[in-house]
Amino acid sequence: MATVIDIKNVKKSFGKKEVLRGASLKIERGTTQVILGGSGSGKSVLLKCILGLIEVDGGSISVNGKPANGLKETEHAELMTMFGMLFQNAALFDSMSVWENVAFVLLQRKMDRDEAKRIAIKKLAMVGLRADVAELSPAELSGGMRKRVGLARAICHEPEIIFYDEPTTGLDPITADVINDLIIKLQKELKCTSVVITHDMHSAFKVADRMAFLYQGQFIAEGDVKSFKNSDNPYVKQFVEGNANGPIQVTV
Amino acid sequence: MSAVNNPFTLIGAVVLGAVREMGEITLFLLSALRQMLRVSGGAAGQFARQCSFVGVESLPIILLTAFFTGGVLALQSFNGLSGGPLVNTQLGRLVALSMLRELGPVLAGLMLASRVGAAMAAELGTMRVTEQIDALVTLAANPVRYLVIPRVLATLLMLPLLVILANVMGIFGGYVVATKVLSVPAMQYMDSTYGAISGEDMTMALVKAAVFGLLVGLMATYHGFKADGGAAGVGQATTRAVVYGAVSILVADYFITAIFV
Ligand SMILES: Nc1ncnc2c1ncn2[C@@H]1O[C@H](COP(=O)(O)OP(=O)(O)OP(=O)(O)O)[C@@H](O)[C@H]1O
Ligand SMILES: [Mg+2]
Numbered sequence: 001m002a003t004v005i006d007i008k009n010v011k012k013s014f015g016k017k018e019v020l021r022g023a024s025l026k027i028e029r030g031t032t033q034v035i036l037g038g039s040g041s042g043k044s045v046l047l048k049c050i051l052g053l054i055e056v057d058g059g060s061i062s063v064n065g066k067p068a069n070g071l072k073e074t075e076h077a078e079l080m081t082m083f084g085m086l087f088q089n090a091a092l093f094d095s096m097s098v099w100e101n102v103a104f105v106l107l108q109r110k111m112d113r114d115e116a117k118r119i120a121i122k123k124l125a126m127v128g129l130r131a132d133v134a135e136l137s138p139a140e141l142s143g144g145m146r147k148r149v150g151l152a153r154a155i156c157h158e159p160e161i162i163f164y165d166e167p168t169t170g171l172d173p174i175t176a177d178v179i180n181d182l183i184i185k186l187q188k189e190l191k192c193t194s195v196v197i198t199h200d201m202h203s204a205f206k207v208a209d210r211m212a213f214l215y216q217g218q219f220i221a222e223g224d225v226k227s228f229k230n231s232d233n234p235y236v237k238q239f240v241e242g243n244a245n246g247p248i249q250v251t252v
Numbered sequence: 253m254s255a256v257n258n259p260f261t262l263i264g265a266v267v268l269g270a271v272r273e274m275g276e277i278t279l280f281l282l283s284a285l286r287q288m289l290r291v292s293g294g295a296a297g298q299f300a301r302q303c304s305f306v307g308v309e310s311l312p313i314i315l316l317t318a319f320f321t322g323g324v325l326a327l328q329s330f331n332g333l334s335g336g337p338l339v340n341t342q343l344g345r346l347v348a349l350s351m352l353r354e355l356g357p358v359l360a361g362l363m364l365a366s367r368v369g370a371a372m373a374a375e376l377g378t379m380r381v382t383e384q385i386d387a388l389v390t391l392a393a394n395p396v397r398y399l400v401i402p403r404v405l406a407t408l409l410m411l412p413l414l415v416i417l418a419n420v421m422g423i424f425g426g427y428v429v430a431t432k433v434l435s436v437p438a439m440q441y442m443d444s445t446y447g448a449i450s451g452e453d454m455t456m457a458l459v460k461a462a463v464f465g466l467l468v469g470l471m472a473t474y475h476g477f478k479a480d481g482g483a484a485g486v487g488q489a490t491t492r493a494v495v496y497g498a499v500s501i502l503v504a505d506y507f508i509t510a511i512f513v
Binding site: 048 | 390
């Protein structure tokens with residue numbers, strides 16, 4: 001299997017705060033990679049580094065064998081067409097209606113508006129939203145609906161690589177499972193590579209092919225689902241079991 | 253002597269900071285100019301919307317300001333001339349020149365900096381802190397092309413139009429006060445006004461307006477883009493957009509005036 005995203009020894013600090021301290025991970029084509037890690041461990045920052053939204057301080061990231069950092073603007077835009085990103089807080093454009101958000105890329109490509117809207121409504125249906133939300137503005141949506149619109153927008157241009165930053169957080173258990181199934185279905189149908197950040201262990205085990213655990217700025221464990229379920233690594237074990245007692249100390 | 257106590261170190265740091273900031277703003281402008289060469293479909297719609305926001309919707313407040321400014325100018329100049337014999341021939345001229353060369357562009361620019369600059373910085377700042385600008389990038393849209401260009405172009409093109417109307421309104425305000433309150437004969441006031449206006453004054457008014465418009469748009473989008481740290485960060489960005497916009501207008505006003513004189 002070919003490596004699509006190769007993260008090598010990535011370092012990133014904000015001021016004095018070291019968030020990533022040499023994180024390395026290879027993500028294989030066509031797999032669903034789940035990234036686990038405590039709140040504030042730098043999972044979202046890592047995704048933004050891969051997307052070039054945050055400049056890394058050290059290390060390198062390559063996508064399909066080509067470096068993904070320090071690109072010229074046109075090259076970077078070209079690279080972005082391969083990606084779809086669901087932001088943790090959805091990051092919907094609040095000056096546009098729901099369907100214009102979903103069809104943003106299509107409208108940028110000057111697709112006919114009726115056609116773009118038809119496709120947007122189809123994508124909304126895939127994430128379990130009815131056609132009548134299409135005309136609403138993002139401010140009129142609930143948190144879970146916003147997340148799903150964000151997801152529809154991320155997949156609208158059928159990208160090769162999809163990043164999901166906590167796709168099921170804030171959803172009811174049934175809708176959450178609809179999203180799980182959607183992630184699996186997209187991966188099967190589009191043969192896309194998915195990177196999923198989640199705290200929802202049920203979802204993690206359901207969608208993952210590979211899992212990795214980010215702790216104190218580095219990946220301290222990586223493996224398939226089985227190896228995580230039966231891990232002897234005390235850190236992974238504590239996290240997967242959701243146990244307050246163990247080597248990971250969370251100060252309240 | 254410690255670094256903090258040494259005045260030279262402090263001055264050096266302030267100057268360095270200011271130079272760096274100016275450098276960054278210049279780079280931001282250059283990247284905007286580069287993007288201007290390839291404005292896309294979505295940006296055109298944004299531009300139209302911004303023109304209406306900057307131009308049409310600013311009209312009432314700018315006209316109102318201009319009217320009263322013209323009126324005040326007439327009152328003040330009347331006092332300046334001690335209500336003497338020169339009033340009939342000079343009052344219109346004084347009002348028109350002050351309005352055209354100075355107060356029209358500067359006041360319209362300052363109104364724009366507070367009304368439009370604040371709104372733009374708040375909007376872009378909110379988009380920054382809610383990751384909407386990041387989202388644009390991941391959707392392969394260039395945020396400078398999509399958000400900055402339409403706004404800067406709108407302020408650059410709309411302020412000269414607003415200034416022309418503001419000047420007309422200011423002169424009208426002066427006329428109303430001069431003829432109705434100060435009893436200056438209307439014909440003589442108008443003659444004195446017409447006699448004063450030269451092509452050079454108009455050019456100066458328009459050059460100032462265009463430069464001020466550029467400054468308002470640039471300061472607003474730059475500080476909006478640089479916002480970080482949630483609602484407080486957006487608030488700071490908004491304040492900066494207005495303060496930097498206003499101060500840069502006054503500084504630029506001095507230099508443009510110095511060049512023309
Ligand atoms: N733009 C930024 N400026 C300064 N610090 C930042 C910035 N972005 C993230 N951080 C810091 O980096 C750390 C990691 O943040 P990140 O959002 O990646 O966490 P996370 O692993 O996604 O957590 P969660 O599971 O809660 O979403 C946090 O401590 C955060 O304060
Ligand atoms: Mg996060």
